[in-house]
Amino acid sequence: MTTTKTETAIQVDLAKCTRCGFCAEVCPSGIIRVDVNGPSLIAPKACIKCGHCVAVCPHAAMDHNRNPLAKQVKRQASLTVSAEMAEQFLRSRRSIRAYKPEKVSQEKILRLLNVARLAPSGGNSQGVSFLVLSDAAVLNQISAAVVDWLEEQINQGVAWTKPYAGMAKIYRETGYDVVLRGAPHLLLSLAATGNPIGRDNGRYALTYAELFATSLGLGSCWAGFFEMAAFSNYQPLLDLIGAPEGKTITGAIMLGVPKHQYQLLVERNPLDVLFK
Numbered sequence: 569m570t571t572t573k574t575e576t577a578i579q580v581d582l583a584k585c586t587r588c589g590f591c592a593e594v595c596p597s598g599i600i601r602v603d604v605n606g607p608s609l610i611a612p613k614a615c616i617k618c619g620h621c622v623a624v625c626p627h628a629a630m631d632h633n634r635n636p637l638a639k640q641v642k643r644q645a646s647l648t649v650s651a652e653m654a655e656q657f658l659r660s661r662r663s664i665r666a667y668k669p670e671k672v673s674q675e676k677i678l679r680l681l682n683v684a685r686l687a688p689s690g691g692n693s694q695g696v697s698f699l700v701l702s703d704a705a706v707l708n709q710i711s712a713a714v715v716d717w718l719e720e721q722i723n724q725g726v727a728w729t730k731p732y733a734g735m736a737k738i739y740r741e742t743g744y745d746v747v748l749r750g751a752p753h754l755l756l757s758l759a760a761t762g763n764p765i766g767r768d769n770g771r772y773a774l775t776y777a778e779l780f781a782t783s784l785g786l787g788s789c790w791a792g793f794f795e796m797a798a799f800s801n802y803q804p805l806l807d808l809i810g811a812p813e814g815k816t817i818t819g820a821i822m823l824g825v826p827k828h829q830y831q832l833l834v835e836r837n838p839l840d841v842l843f844k
């Protein structure tokens with residue numbers, strides 16, 4: 569099979585293929601046709617290289633040049649979590665605002681990000697990159713810049729800022745880091761500037777990171793004030809970040825080792841749902 573970079577091609581082991589049609593049924597673009605001769609692509613250009621056709625095949629008969637069989641990992645049934653375990657896992661994630669001073673190893677951050685990058689993305693576009701800031705002096709400057717920005721909003725009478733005037737005051741009077749909570753790392757998601765779904769994709773990836781962090785003994789918290797300042801292109805802040813050329817910040821979470829363990833699972837507002 570010879571292909572150029574942009575061409576999409578599937579390769580089917582016809583001895584293994586039972587013509588069950590699963591690959592066609594799961595294809596998001598509906599571009600696989602299965603007949604007596606096996607599966608074939610009817611509009612290869614519409615492929616989003618999601619790898620579903622390869623992953624769903626019960627006989628490992630399908631290969632795909634843009635999402636190869638050799639790169640897909642066998643799902644281990646023994647690692648499947650029960651509904652009870654999943655519920656406790658999801659409910660155990662809390663926003664962490666008290667961190668141990670120690671840094672997280674680069675190896676652990678890479679493990680975290682290697683799961684985060686697997687999050688869903690619009691049209692499987694992916695395109696999320698990460699920037700990990702760990703220099704304590706820079707993080708302090710970032711918090712100071714965000715408070716400067718927040719005070720500018722407060723002084724201009726921006727409506728949503730009202731409840732937060734107290735936070736800026738606390739920062740000024742006590743030095744308590746109301747922005748990054750003294751976290752040893754700030755994890756940013758980035759996307760190509762102008763990517764219309766870059767913000768969404770980045771947030772899904774950071775949500776994966778936030779959830780998986782708990783399994784690595786880590787804690788995180790969305791850095792919402794930082795995000796608002798960054799999203800409004802507050803230049804003093806952007807200068808401190810130094811994002812690579814052509815990339816825009818799409819999300820931010822604090823990261824570190826939690827100082828405390830929570831003993832109880834949270835309750836929220838009652839479920840509000842309609843079935844029609």
Ligand SMILES: Cc1cc2nc3c(=O)[nH]c(=O)nc-3n(C[C@H](O)[C@H](O)[C@H](O)COP(=O)(O)O)c2cc1C
Nearest residue numbers: 661662663664665746747789790791792793794834
């Ligand atoms: C988009 C977003 C922005 C947030 N920004 C901040 C923030 O700037 N500072 C902070 O301490 N918590 C922030 N949070 C955390 C929320 O306050 C928290 O999720 C909420 O209180 C529920 O608590 P829990 O996450 O511990 O369950 C943010 C959460 C989200 C989803």
